[in-house]
Structure formats: C-alpha cells, structure tokens
Amino acid sequence: MKKVLILGASAMLALSSCVSKKQFTDLQAKLNEKEDLLNSATVKLNSCLEEKASTSARATALEEQIADLRKYNENLQVLSAKGASNVEKTLESIKEKDLKISRLQDALTKKDSVTLALVTSLKREVGINDPDIEVNVEKGVVFISIADKLLFQSGSYNVTSKAKGVLAKVAKVVNSKPDFECMVEGHTDNVPYRKEPLLDNWDLSVKRSTSIIRVLESLDVNPSQLIAAGRSHYVPLVDNDTAENRAKNRRTRIVILPKIDQFYDMIEKEMKNLEAGN
Template identity: 85%
Template sequence: MKKILLLGATAMLVLSSCVSKKQYTDLQAKQKETQDLLNSATVKLNSCLEERASATARAKALEEQVADLRKSNDNLQILSAKGASNVEKTLESIKEKDLKITRLQDAITKKDSVTLALVTSFKREVGINDPDIEVNVEKGVVFISISDKLLFQSGSYNVTSRAKEVLAKVAKVVKAKPDFECMVEGHTDNVPYRKEPLLDNWDLSVKRSTSIIRVLEELGVNPGRLIAAGRSSYVPLVDNDTAENRATNRRTRIVVLPKLDQFYELVEKEMKNLEATGN
C-alpha cells in the first residue's frame, strides 16, 4: 500500500496533459492519509485481538465454573439466573467482537492481496528477468521502472519500437485492473538540456511521460486512468558522477496506484464501527 516534485509553470504551458501541482499534491496527501489510516487500523486491530484474548479467557473460566456448579447438586442454587445471563452476554460480546475484527482484517488485507496479485501479473507479463525493467512494491504501491535506453534515443522523447513492445505488456495488465490508476514519471540525469521547444530537463522529463501515456492510450488504456508527471533530475537513484550512473538515473517509472478512496472508505468504515461500540 505502503515524495513527488511537480512540474513548474513552464512545463504546464508546454504540455496540456500534465497533472497540475494541486492534483499531484492531493494524490500524494490522499495516499499518505490512507497509509496513516491503515497504520492506525492495524494498531486498533492489535488492541482488539488482545481484548478478545482476555475476554475469551474470562469466558472460558466462567464456563468452567458453570460446569462445576452444575455437577454439584448442593451448589445449584449459587448459579442464579443473573449469573447465567452474564455468562451468555459475555459469550455474545465475544462473538460480536470477532465479527468486527474479521471485517477490519478484511479491509486491511484486501489492498495488500490485490497489490500482490498485480505485482505477480506484471512480473509475468513484463519480464522480470530483464535487468532494464524492475517491478517492486513500496508501501502498497506497485512501481515499474524502465531504463530510458529501452524507451528513447538519447536526448529524444520519441518512443522506440522496443518500448512499444514493453508498454504493450504493461497495458495488458493495466487494462485488466480497472480499479487502478497509472502515474507515469519521467526522470532525467543532471546534464543540462535545451532543445526547442523544450527549455530544460523539466520539460524533457514531462514530455517523455506524455509520450509514454500516448502509447498506453493507443494500446487501449483508458486515458482517464493516466497521470503525466515529470521529476527532472531531482530524484536520482545514484550520484550523477559517472556515465553509467547517469544512465541509471535516466528512467521512466510507472506508478500503479489503487483508487485510494475505495480503500480509505472501507477501512474508515470499520474503524468507525469499532469506535462506536467502544471496542
């Protein structure tokens, strides 16, 4: 489940399809809010599990007491109607708590299970054995990092035929998961770039992002699920001190995001249910 420098004003003028700073910031905030809620839910869940264990132990002790009392005819009068009622209420409370805990566990694990299935699909389709393509998960979000040598010629934002083969595999998985959105991040090295009409590395990183997005759209991905973003040279993987390192930093990263509102609402609902009952 489980961060992003956004485009400057120049990039927004050049590329009409780029995500706005506010949209990009809102998306980051929503992802952090969901992750915080999941963390809070996990803490709440652990507390509930401890309470359930304690209540179960108390109920077991009461059941043993009831059994002992029923075995002794001399002590049957001790087991009053009120005492029996308390035992039944305790058992019923444990059952209700079990149901709430189960729902909360389902809400927390649903996102992880869907993400795991998505990663498996990408690794199978895209080709995890290719050293220029990496698929991994960070905080519940799937990242596909593709070296620029597979996507573009040096200093260019025109997609190569090899890139289209790779992106066709990415598009296949994305289309099969309609509850996910894709943010395409362009990354450059720190070598200054200027080639009309592009002004700098910001422009180049965003233009490469939109070029990838147009290919994904041509391959049938709903454009309403695509987000264009450029990060210039400001998020390097390694120092830009050698040609090899600069090549490593030149990359495109496809971030596959769950529609956060769905998971947020699901977990929030179960958290409120637990709080309303005092559990």
C-alpha cells in the same frame, strides 16, 4: 442509712436502761454486723449500676455499628449491581472493537491480495529477465521501472520502436483491469537540460511521460486510466556522481494503482470507529 443508725442508737440508749451490759454488747455486735452487710450491699449495688451503664453504652455502640453495617451492605449491593452492569458494557465494547479490528484486517488482506495478484500478473506479462525492467512493490504501490535507454534516445522524448514492445505488454495488463489507474512518472538525471521548446529537466520528465501515455493510448488503453507525471531529477535512485549512476537515474516509472477505494473507505471508516470507541 443515717436514720437506721440514729434509730439504732436510740434503741441502744433505750435498751441500755433496760438490759444488762452483756445483752447490750451482743446487740451492739449484731448492729455492727448489719451495718457491714448494708455497706457491702451498697458497694455491690453501685457496681451493678456502673456495669449497667457500661453495658447500655456498649449496646448503643453495637446498635450503631449494626446500622452502619446494614447501610454498607445496601451500598455494596448497589455497587455490585452497577459493577456487573459496567462489566457487561465493557465486554460488549470489547466485542465491538474486536469486530471492527477483524473488518479492518479483512480490508487490508483484500488490498494485499490485489497487490500480490497485480505483481504476479505484471511479472508474467512484462517479464523480469531484462535487468533494465523492474517490477516491484514500494510502500504498497506496484510499479514497473524501465531504464531510459529502452524507451528514448539520449536527450530525446520520442519513444523508440523497441520501447513500444515493452509498453504493449504493460497495456495488455492495464486493459485487462479496467478498475486500475496507470501513472507514468518521468525521471531525469541532474545534468541541466534546455532544448527548445523545453526549458529544463521538469519539462523533459513530463514530456517523456506524455509521450509514453500517447503510445499507451494507441494501444487502446482507456485515457481516463492514465496519469502523466514528471519528477525531474529530484528523486534519484543513486547519486549522480558517475555516468553509470546518471544512467540509472534516467528512467520511467509506470505506477499501477488499483482502484480499491472501497477498501480504503472501509479502512478509514473502521479507523474512525475505533477512535470514537476509544
């Protein structure tokens, strides 16, 4: 631009000697007009260059965003595939647990069915009209509780003849179910007992249990199904504070135990499977 101005000035000087003052003034005005146009073009050029640089920067940023979005999309597809796989595995796991729970419920239902059938059979055979004989279920265990006065004379472990009629009914039920076991529990009151050869209430409770077991053996009950047990006075039904209450606590419990090991084994196995699944 400086060169243009210098040339213009030189031309003006050269022309000033050759042209009139009016012509010189016109030429000067035209020169100024050209300078203004040049300045305007220069401003516009600089503005375009700045806009180009800004546009290039935005284009670079957009390209980086596009690259990031493509990478995100690829990662999202991978995660979606993994998520679908995880959902499928979760559904399979839920199905397996539902099946295990169903098997567990079946095992418990079979156990409850056996218990119910046993209670019905015992109540029918032994009878429930006598208040001194109780057939019941306690914590899933079926038992017959027989008052002491039906089985023994006071302070004795010899079974009465009246008791043998009741025990014959019990034997009939046990004999009809060879897969059952029969545990005989002797219970006393808390009055100290010592009569040779017995030392205390422990001896008395156990001796009464074995006396009943011998009667059941004589009624053809398989000895391998029988279990002798004595509880002394440590599991009372009521407080031993009156003669009537002590009479209630002197009793024999005949506990009927179905051999349903296969059910318990199944339950235990399914419980372990559930724990392992969790």
